[in-house]
Amino acid sequence: METKNNGPRVIISGGGTGGHIFPAVSIANAVKELRPDAEILFVGAEGRMEMQRVPDAGYRIIGLPVAGFDRKHIWKNFAVIVKLLRSQWKARRIVKEFRPQVAVGVGGYASGPTLKVAGMMGVPTLIQEQNSYAGVTNKLLAQKACKICVAYGGMEKFFPADKIIMTGNPVRQNLLANKPEREEAVASFGFNPEKKTILILGGSLGARTINQTLIAALDTIKAHSDVQFIWQTGKIYIQQIKDAITTATGEAVRNPRIPAIPNLYVTDFIKDMASAYAAADLVISRAGAGSISEFCLLNKPVILVPSPNVAEDHQTKNALALVDKKAAIYVKDVDAMKHLVSTALATVADDDKLKTLSENIATLALPDSATIIAKEVLKLIDKP
Numbered sequence: 001m002e003t004k005n006n007g008p009r010v011i012i013s014g015g016g017t018g019g020h021i022f023p024a025v026s027i028a029n030a031v032k033e034l035r036p037d038a039e040i041l042f043v044g045a046e047g048r049m050e051m052q053r054v055p056d057a058g059y060r061i062i063g064l065p066v067a068g069f070d071r072k073h074i075w076k077n078f079a080v081i082v083k084l085l086r087s088q089w090k091a092r093r094i095v096k097e098f099r100p101q102v103a104v105g106v107g108g109y110a111s112g113p114t115l116k117v118a119g120m121m122g123v124p125t126l127i128q129e130q131n132s133y134a135g136v137t138n139k140l141l142a143q144k145a146c147k148i149c150v151a152y153g154g155m156e157k158f159f160p161a162d163k164i165i166m167t168g169n170p171v172r173q174n175l176l177a178n179k180p181e182r183e184e185a186v187a188s189f190g191f192n193p194e195k196k197t198i199l200i201l202g203g204s205l206g207a208r209t210i211n212q213t214l215i216a217a218l219d220t221i222k223a224h225s226d227v228q229f230i231w232q233t234g235k236i237y238i239q240q241i242k243d244a245i246t247t248a249t250g251e252a253v254r255n256p257r258i259p260a261i262p263n264l265y266v267t268d269f270i271k272d273m274a275s276a277y278a279a280a281d282l283v284i285s286r287a288g289a290g291s292i293s294e295f296c297l298l299n300k301p302v303i304l305v306p307s308p309n310v311a312e313d314h315q316t317k318n319a320l321a322l323v324d325k326k327a328a329i330y331v332k333d334v335d336a337m338k339h340l341v342s343t344a345l346a347t348v349a350d351d352d353k354l355k356t357l358s359e360n361i362a363t364l365a366l367p368d369s370a371t372i373i374a375k376e377v378l379k380l381i382d383k384p
Ligand SMILES: CC(=O)N[C@H]1[C@@H](OP(=O)(O)OP(=O)(O)OC[C@H]2O[C@@H](n3ccc(=O)[nH]c3=O)[C@H](O)[C@@H]2O)O[C@H](CO)[C@@H](O)[C@@H]1O
Pocket: 017, 018, 019, 020, 022, 130, 131, 201, 202, 203, 204, 205, 232, 268, 269, 270, 271, 273, 287, 288, 289, 290, 291, 292, 294, 307, 310, 314, 315
């Protein structure tokens, strides 16, 4: 693991979901923009999403054999402890060989061993917390961290107040710069720019309730041929959704397009989110913190369906911060089956409503987060 030049050497660690990975990528991009000579190494968890998405973004990553604790069945954690010890040992070797001048943790369990070991070896550390509720790994790393970058107020309940910096969540630069034109973006999905388009997102992993709601609404979707639907299902749900569509239509699905339902595009994961956002007149989404930052910065009208299955119900808190300012429409997970599709169809047909939602959400955007964080990262290197 040789370093090629004398530029700053930065380790960025974390992952598990897009919510941790994409902020990490945008911090890396911002560091590179400020210091093109920087050497950046990612450290993630073997077998997790970052091992594919980080190289896709053009960065090197090494995986640790780390796994998450089973918080419900404590006795099942013997193997997890062994993996944690092996991960610490491997992280130690990585830090020794790469000799980072600073280590950045973005949450998710891979960042635990990496930042702990880096801190113990005298490397300054910075952590970034995306949510209004601090993740367990970040809480453990906070005592040793030099700086803690957050996106919500009131984080002193979790972290030492003197280390907190309000930066907002970093958003990938390619979503904001050189945005594609709407027409071109709609056409890239094989759709008609004259018609309205709804983008349905389940977060980086997909959302069961949203998917079930859409399956139940296939007839309604087909009947509304004046509206086009781009549906991101998540990797684990795609096969069952294809099967359900085949059962409903009697035709095999050649995803992304469904011959029997020409106004529907279905995919497990969208790589080109810039085009997906540019194509969308309305978004339906879970309320992950990173997604919300993107909607704010891109001024997207959105219907939020927060996941009820996350720590301290933090997605509902994320969503209500917007809903309280009339900057998003709120549909509860339990009400999705009944109201989600009808609300979306009524909203997308109402240009005044779309305009108001767009104007209101724009006021909540926190721009330049990645650059602000990158500057803090580089300052830690210069610290005596
Ligand atoms: C179930 C769960 O634990 N969710 C958490 C996870 O959400 P999740 O991993 O879904 O993360 P976010 O909603 O924050 O961000 C999703 C990211 O994935 C990207 N994307 C999404 C779909 C796609 O097809 N292509 C694509 O690139 C989005 O553009 C966005 O950058 O991390 C968030 C940030 O810590 C938390 O707030 C969420 O509660």
